[in-house]
Amino acid sequence: MTRFVVVHGFTRRVGASTLAANLALVLARSGLRVALVDTHRQRDSIGPALGVRAQTRAFIDACRLPGAPELLDDRSADFRLPAGALVVLPGGHDAPRPHADPTVSADEITALLGAVTAASSADFVVLDGEAGLHLETMALLAVADVLVEVIEPEPAGHQGSAVTLDVAERLGVPRRRIVMNRAPEAPVPDVDRVVLESAFRVPLLGALPEAPELDPPGEGAFVLGHPAHPWSAALYAVASALLDDEMTARGVVGP
Ligand SMILES: Nc1ncnc2c1ncn2[C@@H]1O[C@H](COP(=O)(O)OP(=O)(O)OP(=O)(O)O)[C@@H](O)[C@H]1O
Ligand SMILES: [Mg+2]
Known part of the structure; x- marks a missing residue:
């Protein structure tokens, strides 16, 4: 069964794409089949985050013609995946388009995700969402099994995330979680965890520390380039918590 994981941050540049790409890679390296879909319309985030330039059509074009061949770019060989697979669908064009694209319809997004699922047989489809709350965000949430909402310590964007x-709750997303990026302390001390979880009324999946080495991106996947870095350790912990959630949801293990 394919699970859809939407990684989203309300405020721009909170680190949603970095988390989505590295999370997808870690899941694939654990032996799962993973599709990473970058839903940014005017920018590709997979290239900077993973150091690969997908050769397939961009998200916005794939929405218009989801059934076309070569929907997904298989990058499994780049990351020498022992068992799993990582296929990607890149984000939009770098150059602004002469005519602004009208909003992608929910039906188009749903059809695209159906085609991605059929083409990849993925265990997880990781959807890298754009900042803000748009009709496209709603379309992603409508199919999501998990929302990973990325927040920063500063409360400026917290209301938007809330x-x-x-x-997401109203749209029926079964599992809603927060991850704190650029956390002053990772793991988050218990006292702060309680405050965050009661403020957002959802569990905290984990916290990623500030990692100046992440900026500027572009040298390939951070978790692979810096395996011993605290950010990478925290990312593995987030992936593990996500998989624990999944096992609990399937009734394999108790809460
Ligand atoms: N924990 C961190 N420490 C330091 N830099 C980080 C951290 N997380 C992300 N960054 C950097 O911050 C920048 C923004 O990250 P990213 O593109 O993942 O954010 P985003 O939320 O997807 O942004 P956008 O709104 O542009 O889609 C990138 O240069 C990334 O390398
Ligand atoms: Mg992004």
Whole structure:
């Protein structure tokens, strides 16, 4: 059964794409079949985050013609995956388009995700969402099994994240989680965890520390380039918590 994991941050540049790409890679390296879909319309985030330039059509074009061949770019060989697979669908064009694209419809997104699932047989489809709360965000949430909402320590964007989590609940997303990026302390001390979880009314999946080496991106997947870095250790912990959630949801292990 394919699970859809939407990674989203309300505020721009909170680190949602970095998390989505590295999480997809870690899941694939654990032996799972993973499809990473970058839903940014005017930018590709997979290239900078993983150091690969996908050769397939961009998300926005794939939405218009989801059934076309070569929907997904198989990057499994790049990362020498022992068992799993990582296929990617890149984000939009770097150059602004002469005519702004109208909003992609929910039906188009749903059809695309159906085609991605059929083409990849993925265990997990990781969806790298754009900042803000748009009609496209709702379309992603409508199919999501898990929302991973990325927040920063500063409360400026917290209200937007709280609204996103609320919308996700109303749309019936079964599992809603927060991850703190650029956390002053990772793991988050218990006292702060309690405050965050009661403020957002969802569990904290984990916290990623500030990692100045992440900026500027572009030298390939951070978890592979810096396996011993605290950010990478925290990322593995987030992936593990996500898989624990999945096992609990399937009734394999108790809560
Ligand atoms: N924990 C961190 N420490 C330091 N830099 C980080 C951290 N997480 C992400 N970054 C850097 O911050 C920048 C923004 O990250 P990213 O593109 O993942 O954010 P985003 O939320 O997807 O942004 P956008 O709104 O542009 O889609 C990147 O240069 C990335 O390398
Ligand atoms: Mg992004």
